Amino acid sequence: MSQELIYLTERISAQVIKNNLLLPLSAKERTQLRGKRSTLDGIDVILNLPRGGGRLIPGEVLKSENSKVFVSIVAAHEDVIRISSENRLKLLKAAYHLGNRHVEIELHDKELYLLNDVVMRKMLEAHGFEIESFQRPFSPEIGAYE
16 A cells, blocks of 8 residues: 655644654755655655745744645754864854855854865865764755845
């Protein structure tokens, strides 16, 4: 018996709904409002959201076209690297070099995160930054035109 496809067609403002499914998405996947995805329970869903609504936000709830299925967006764990420094000017220089290469970064007070990339890692190490690798959700800064 095959499972009927669930089309997710609308964003809703509800935060907590009983028995909602969890849909883990990478930072890049959260920018794609259409396509087939799988929930944590292995249930296939089809994103069919209106264009122009902006990226999906962790914690946001989507509902199916028949309003019987609710799905919460979860930030998936990704392979990231962390650059940290107590020296804010040094961290600002790292952000400048990464931005100059159009690399998405997640900004924090004393650290930056970016997706693990061998070329960027080598460039940052050449500039004297210590790099640590992690598996964690990645939420890059939203671009100026989004």
